[in-house]
Amino acid sequence: MVTAATRVAAVIGDPVRHSLSPAIHNAAFAAAGLDWVYVAFEVPAGRAADAVRAMDVLGIDGLSVTMPHKADVAAAVDSCTPDALALGAVNCVVRRHGRTTGHSTDGDGFLWGLQDDLSVDPSGLRCVVLGAGGAARAVVRSLAGAGAASVAVVNRTEERAVRAAALAGPVGTVAGPGSVADADLVVNATPVGMGDDGGLPLDPDLLGPGQVVVDLVYHPATTPLLEAAAARGARTGNGLPMLVGQAAAAFTLWTGEAAPVRAMAAAASAAH
Ligand SMILES: NC(=O)c1ccc[n+]([C@@H]2O[C@H](COP(=O)([O-])OP(=O)(O)OC[C@H]3O[C@@H](n4cnc5c(N)ncnc54)[C@H](OP(=O)(O)O)[C@@H]3O)[C@@H](O)[C@H]2O)c1
Known part of the structure; x- marks a missing residue:
């Protein structure tokens, strides 16, 4: 039951009404027996700094941040973690003792999902990341941090690929679409294939067993890329485990408790 003592966490974004985060986080609070509630605020572009200030006024202790606010929130919080600073993006804000700290939990969420869903440890793997936006940058940095042998970034705008590849340090490179053929792990971090666009972000004949x-x-759970990759013998996974993983990391940052990940994953699947 929500009472006057209930603590509040929220997501800000625009659009946000389709977000799975309220279902995931409210399931987590219930499973952990915590007196917290999680709501969604539709905050228009340009108003993210107001939302961060509102955390203090209203006593909101945790904030998830989604499009289009991740960079603006990085500039609006009192301080950022090294990950969030390097990425120039914040997807999770913690308010403690009146101060706000910006975190990026997308990279850890991605690695958690890779392990939980596919039992894959990227250490020593040759990786190709398609895209160079916010999600791609977090993935590139996390793969390098996890010991990938190489992280090649393939993106239609080369200048952004160069900046994303730099996040992987010495193992980061910019590559062309053909590099997918030699990769152990391929990550699509472009929106191609989302909804009913039916698109493929690469030539699927470059993919195969192993x-x-x-x-x-x-959304959809099986994108055209995953369908084509599975048909050619590759192992496949979608972005839902990463969503759960980044939420689990946020839960722990806000509450100081281990996240009830199975309850969170079940809520994500049910709401999906
Ligand atoms: N599973 C999760 O938890 C999670 C978390 C975050 C994001 N995502 C998903 O990841 C995807 C990317 O999100 P984002 O926030 O990184 O977006 P973003 O910052 O807008 O970046 C999009 C990237 O995709 C490229 N791109 C866009 N349309 C393309 C097209 N038609 N053909 C080729 N490349 C294209 C862009 O290339 P240019 O640089 O050339 O513009 C850019 O590099 C979205 O589908 C989002 O839903 C999932």
Whole structure:
């Protein structure tokens, strides 16, 4: 039951009404027996700094941040973690003792999902990341941090690919679409294939057995890329485990408790 003492966490974004985060986080609070509630605020572009200030005024202790606010929130919080600073993006804000700290839990969420869904440890793997936007940058940095042998970024705008690849340090490179053929792990971090666009972000004939293909898109659950990759013998996973993983990391940052990940994953699947 929500009472006057209930603590509040929220997601800000625009659009936000389709977000699975309220279902995931409210299931987590219930499973952990915590007196917290999680709501969604539709905050228009340009108003993210007002939302961060409102955390203090209203006593909101946790904030998830989604499009289009991740960069604006990085600039609006009192401080950022090294990950969030390097990425220039915040997807999770913690308010403690009146101060706000910006975190990026997308990279840890991605690695958690890779392990939980596919039992894949990227250490020593040759990785290709398609895209160079916010999600791609978090994935590139996390793969390098987890010991990938190489992280090649393939993106239609080369200048952004160069900046994303730099996040992987010495193992980061910019590559062309053909590099997918030699990869152990391929990650689609473009929106191609989302909804009913039916698109493929790469030539599927470059894929085959022995490869792992992850699509960060999770709607539909089986994207055209995942269908084509599975048909050619690759192992596949969608973006839902990453969504759960980043939420689990946020839960722990806000509450200081281990996240009830199975309850969170079940809620994500049910709401999906
Ligand atoms: N599963 C999760 O938890 C999770 C978390 C975050 C994001 N995502 C998903 O990841 C995807 C990317 O999100 P984002 O926030 O990184 O977006 P973003 O910052 O807008 O970046 C999009 C990237 O995709 C490329 N791109 C866009 N349309 C393309 C097209 N038609 N053909 C080729 N490349 C295209 C862009 O290339 P240019 O640089 O050339 O513009 C850019 O590099 C979305 O589908 C999002 O839903 C999933």
